[in-house]
Amino acid sequence: MGLWRLFAFHLSVSAAQICFAFPVSNQMQDSAASAILQAESEGVVSTIDGNSTGSQLSDIEQRYLEAQRKRKECVDAVLVPTDKHKVVVAGPGTGKTYLFRRMLEGKRNSLTLTFVNSLVEDLSLELCGLSEVRTLHGFARSLLPKARIYPKLAAVIEQDSEILLGRIVDFDALFNELVDAKEDIQFYKRRKDYYGHYGFSDMVYAAVRLFESKPDKIPAYEQVLVDEFQDFNKLEVSMIDHLASRSPVLLAGDDDQALYESLRNASPEHIRGKHADDASYEGFSLPYCSRCPRVVVEATNDVVRNAMANGCLKGRIDKPFTYFDCSEKDAICDRYPSITHITCFSSQIPWMVTEKIKELARIEQSSFSILFICPTRTQCRLLARGLRDKGFLRVNSPGTAPSREPTLLDGLRLLLTNKNCNLGWRIVAKELLSPDEFSAVVKETDLRNLEEPVVVIVDKAVTSDIRSILTVLRAVRDGKLLKDPAKLDAAARRLGIDPIELAAESLRPAIDSKTNKQADHSIRGLPITVTTVASSKGLSADYTFLTHFDDRYLMKEDGQPSDQEVCGFLVALTRARKKAFVVTSDARKR
Numbered sequence: 374m375g376l377w378r379l380f381a382f383h384l385s386v387s388a389a390q391i392c393f394a395f396p397v398s399n400q401m402q403d404s405a406a407s408a409i410l411q412a413e414s415e416g417v418v419s420t421i422d423g424n425s426t427g428s429q430l431s432d433i434e435q436r437y438l439e440a441q442r443k444r445k446e447c448v449d450a451v452l453v454p455t456d457k458h459k460v461v462v463a464g465p466g467t468g469k470t471y472l473f474r475r476m477l478e479g480k481r482n483s484l485t486l487t488f489v490n491s492l493v494e495d496l497s498l499e500l501c502g503l504s505e506v507r508t509l510h511g512f513a514r515s516l517l518p519k520a521r522i523y524p525k526l527a528a529v530i531e532q533d534s535e536i537l538l539g540r541i542v543d544f545d546a547l548f549n550e551l552v553d554a555k556e557d558i559q560f561y562k563r564r565k566d567y568y569g570h571y572g573f574s575d576m577v578y579a580a581v582r583l584f585e586s587k588p589d590k591i592p593a594y595e596q597v598l599v600d601e602f603q604d605f606n607k608l609e610v611s612m613i614d615h616l617a618s619r620s621p622v623l624l625a626g627d628d629d630q631a632l633y634e635s636l637r638n639a640s641p642e643h644i645r646g647k648h649a650d651d652a653s654y655e656g657f658s659l660p661y662c663s664r665c666p667r668v669v670v671e672a673t674n675d676v677v678r679n680a681m682a683n684g685c686l687k688g689r690i691d692k693p694f695t696y697f698d699c700s701e702k703d704a705i706c707d708r709y710p711s712i713t714h715i716t717c718f719s720s721q722i723p724w725m726v727t728e729k730i731k732e733l734a735r736i737e738q739s740s741f742s743i744l745f746i747c748p749t750r751t752q753c754r755l756l757a758r759g760l761r762d763k764g765f766l767r768v769n770s771p772g773t774a775p776s777r778e779p780t781l782l783d784g785l786r787l788l789l790t791n792k793n794c795n796l797g798w799r800i801v802a803k804e805l806l807s808p809d810e811f812s813a814v815v816k817e818t819d820l821r822n823l824e825e826p827v828v829v830i831v832d833k834a835v836t837s838d839i840r841s842i843l844t845v846l847r848a849v850r851d852g853k854l855l856k857d858p859a860k861l862d863a864a865a866r867r868l869g870i871d872p873i874e875l876a877a878e879s880l881r882p883a884i885d886s887k888t889n890k891q892a893d894h895s896i897r898g899l900p901i902t903v904t905t906v907a908s909s910k911g912l913s914a915d916y917t918f919l920t921h922f923d924d925r926y927l928m929k930e931d932g933q934p935s936d937q938e939v940c941g942f943l944v945a946l947t948r949a950r951k952k953a954f955v956v957t958s959d960a961r962k963r
Contacts, residue, residue, distance in 0.1 A: 375924035375962075376934050376942050379679040383672040384955070385711040440698040444661040448472055451623075457655040458617055460602070460624040460647045464694045465673075465947035466664020466913070469625050470499050473598055476623060477503040480595040484616075486512060487600040488609065488637075495911055496600060504598065509609050510573040513580035516590070517571075523787070523796060525779050526572030530564045532803065536815045548574035549606040549638035551581075567823040568796035577608055584615040594620040601910075602626035603641045604633040610643045617653070624654070628690050629677060631940050632907050641936075648690055660693040664913055665947055667706045670696040673947055680939045708736070709952040719752075719958050722920055723759030727892065729954065733916060734895045744914035745903040746945045748926035756920060757903045764892030770903035779803065782868055788843055789850065798827035801839055806832075842867060906941040909948055917949040920956040 430438070448468065451461055452475055463469040473496075477483050483504040485496055490508060497506040507515070514520055523529075527544040534542040534557075542557050565575065584591050597616050599605075603626035605613070616622060628641035648656040662670050674694055680686050696702070717725050730743065745760075747753045750771060757770035784800030791797065802814050810832075817830045828836055845864040848855055855861050865872050902912065906927075927942065928934050934942075946953060 375931075376922075376927055376938065379676045379683070379934075379939065379942075383668050383675070383712050384714040386714050436698050437700060440661065444468070444663075444697060447657070447659055447661065448475060451657045451659075452476065455655060458622040458624070458653055459657060460644065460651075460654045461657045461659060462627055462644070462648060462690050462692050463625050463659040464627050464629065464662060464692070465944070466662045467659035467694075468661070468663065469600070469659060470496070472625070472659065473500060473600075474503060476596060476598065480504075482594050483596040483598070484512070484592075484594045484620075485598040485600065486613075488604060489601070489910075504596075509612060510576045513576045513612070514571075516580050516583060517576070520576065521570045522573070522576065523568075523570040523783075524573050525777070525783065526565065526568065526570055526796075527561075527574060528777065529568070529779050529796070529799065530561050533564055533815055534560065536812050537819055545572075545574045546638055548578040549608045551578075551607050551611060563823060567818070568799065569794065570796050574608065577612060581608060581611050581615065584612075588615075588618070591615050591619050596620070597622045599624045600626070602647075603628045603631040603644045604637070604639045605643055606638040606640065607643070629686070629694075629940060630910065630944050632910060632937060632944065634937050642688065645688055645690055658692045660695045661697040662694060662947075663697040663699070663702065664950055665696070666702060666709060666949070666951060667696040668709070668711055669946060669949055669953055670694060672712060673943055676939065676943060676946070680934075683933065685934065685936050685939050705951050713952070713954045715954060715956045716960050717956055717958060719755075719921065722756060722956060722958075723763050725956075726760075726918055726920075726954075727763045727896075729918075730896050730899065730916075731893060734893075734899075737915075740899060741916065741951075742914040743899060743901045744909065744912060744917045744948055745901065746906055746909045746917060746919050746948065747903065747921050748906060749921075750905055752921050752926075753903045753905060760901060760903070764897050765899070765901055766897050767899065768901045768903060771905070771908060781805070785839075785843060785846060785868075788839070789846060792843070793826060793828060795827045798831060798836075798839075802827065802831050802835065805835055805838070906945050910944055913948050913950055915949075915951045916954070917945075917952075918954045918956060919945050921958055922955050923957050923959045923962070925959070 448471070451459060451472060461469070461472065463472070473485070477500065480503075485500060485504045485506040486509060487493055487496060487506075488509050493506050493508055493511070500506060510522070514522065527548075531541055531544055534540065534544075538560065542560075544557070544561050546552070547554050547557060547561075561575065565571065571579065594616075597613075597620045599613055599622065602613075602624040613622060613624070624644065624647060626644045628644055631639065631641035633639040634641075647654045665673075677686065677689075677694075681689065715725065726745075733741065745753075745756055747756060753770050757768050760768050779800045781801055781804040784797045784804065787794045787797030787800070799815075799818075803811050806814065814827070814830050818825070818827060821830075841860070842864045845855065845860050849861070862872055902914065904912065922945075924931070924934075928938050
């Protein structure tokens with residue numbers, strides 16, 4: 374069963390020939406809003422602060438006021454003081470950030486935690502002046518202020534374990550799952566101390582062990598807020614439990630949006646357990662979605678219902694996800710009553726979406742935002758290039774995915790900061806030596822009881838070569854001209870960069886006649902973001918295009934989708950504020 378089997382009855386279909394499936398009249402009016410404004414002007418009804426007076430409210434006005442009252446009740450219920458901690462299940466667009474602001478009113482000492490840097494940036498802006506906002510490892514680092522961080526340290530020491538222990542140890546998993554493996558953890562600690570850096574997971578692990586051994590080191594706050602709790606792992610939950618011993622905690626998340634089980638040993642079972650089984654927590658929900666149009670909310674509920682019927686999402690928290698009735702959203706729903714499905718070859722997508730955007734511009738007649746969501750970074754990169762070639766000027770898209778393995782450039786960066794850095798020399802040795810030579814260096818560090826610097830052990834010819842590259846990089850960093858350009862060329866090629874290819878790619882947009890074609894003035898300045906499913910978390914836009922949404926790209930295996938794949942589909946679908954387009958490229962499958 375593919376993901377599309379979960380998606381029922383909410384699609385209008387458009388062929389690649391661009392057959393528009395939604396009404397495009399510019400004369401549509403929000404009659405409900407007009408009625409309320411007229412009633413207010415005549416003194417018949419007052420809707421200040423959600424309170425109503427008067428006896429001439431229409432059914433639709435009553436419905437809007439009732440929706441406001443119910444949404445306010447949900448928020449107010451969370452704000453009531455209690456001796457228990459709180460866990461709030463908040464679906465997409467249900468007012469989680471507004472709740473955070475209300476929770477923090479009048480508090481001078483609070484902490485907000487999440488696990489992704491991009492989410493930290495968003496929350497830091499939205500809660501500016503109200504709360505300190507940190508990632509888990511950022512908070513842990515504040516407890517160990519002199520610690521230096523290299524995010525891929527676990528991968529470095531994993532390579533060492535294969536050489537020195539004769540087996541590969543997944544250290545991130547050991548830390549994230551709080552596995553009691555004393556010998557392996559002691560091995561890691563010795564190598565970590567030698568390299569003089571922490572990784573992300575072991576930094577949080579160190580903070581947890583600090584709290585266990587010295588409870589007086591646990592800081593106290595008037596309020597601790599924890600966002601995206603559905604994507605926390607056992608180690609991070611332990612950190613929150615320690616904080617909860619001295620501070621009131623509010624956990625927020627949605628197990629229907631769990632995206633990181635396969636990457637960080639995260640599990641939605643943690644939020645489910647706190648919500649259902651932990652007597653120290655009281656459970657709440659924010660059910661009213663004021664972001665998405667009705668059709669997206671109903672389609673989301675269909676996907677969840679059908680996924681559960683097919684054996685997915687077992688143990689899911691049972692909670693409502695409800696369209697928020699209001700005049701503004703109803704007008705949008707009247708205009709766009711369906712999600713549009715388009716089948717289109719990948720190479721035609723830039724042209725097809727340009728035509729769609731032109732049509733949307735004729736409807737909007739003002740600026741609007743657009744979000745493209747693709748399953749892979751390669752698809753994102755190609756689509757972004759195609760949109761730029763069509764003349765769009767404000768296309769924001771992710772670059773090349775950062776390597777999960779240590780790279781030569783990683784090591785060189787460390788050496789630019791500290792020319793004798795053991796970790797830096799260890800990483801460059803791995804990249805420049807043969808496997809046997811590198812193994813000999815790692816074994817030699819162990820034979821010398823981790824007392825000799827790596828630079829002393831590495832062959833002199835290699836260290837001389839690296840110092841020459843560092844001289845070039847230092848000049849580039851400082852904006853200095855190199856007397857011998859050949860050295861820059863040699864350094865770039867050693868780093869896997871072809872200067873000629875790079876120059877050609879830079880010149881191409883300036884000389885390619887296709888690239889110089891400008892899109893219509895009405896649309897070329899529109900803000901466009903192109904991103905992956907996982908990176909779309911926390912984003913929203915007026916119009917979303919879910920491109921390349923075929924099972925072969927969205928699912929690792931044929932047949933039954935995993936819970937994470939279903940959740941990814943739900944996250945992508947619920948980014949739309951006005952309308953969603955779903956684009957598939959396989960014409961043989963519906």
